[in-house]
Amino acid sequence: MSGFRPMGGYFTSSEKGSVIQYIFKGSMLGVKLLRSPDGGEVNVWIDGNEITTLNTWWPFARERYLFVTNGFAPVHILSVLR
Numbered sequence: 001m002s003g004f005r006p007m008g009g010y011f012t013s014s015e016k017g018s019v020i021q022y023i024f025k026g027s028m029l030g031v032k033l034l035r036s037p038d039g040g041e042v043n044v045w046i047d048g049n050e051i052t053t054l055n056t057w058w059p060f061a062r063e064r065y066l067f068v069t070n071g072f073a074p075v076h077i078l079s080v081l082r
Helices: none
Strands: 005-007 010-012 019-025 028-035 041-046 049-055 062-070 075-081
Touching: 028 049, 049 062
Parallel strands: none
Antiparallel strands: 005 010, 019 075, 028 062, 041 049, 041 075
16 A cells, blocks of 8 residues: 555545555455545556546545446455556
């Protein structure tokens, strides 16, 4: 983890180039995130492949659960880049 810090039950960063990584098992990925006026875009990579870009901006603070993707082999490395 580089550039992200824990805050209120979430990880946050305002620095471009920040990265957070997790190793996970499963064929599906979803995320719980906080969208707010301070939000921005993050790129989601799995196993070295860019999967999607998530926009965390919203005009007011709101917790959201988002489906990211499915259909992968059992073990993966997830990278979230700002």
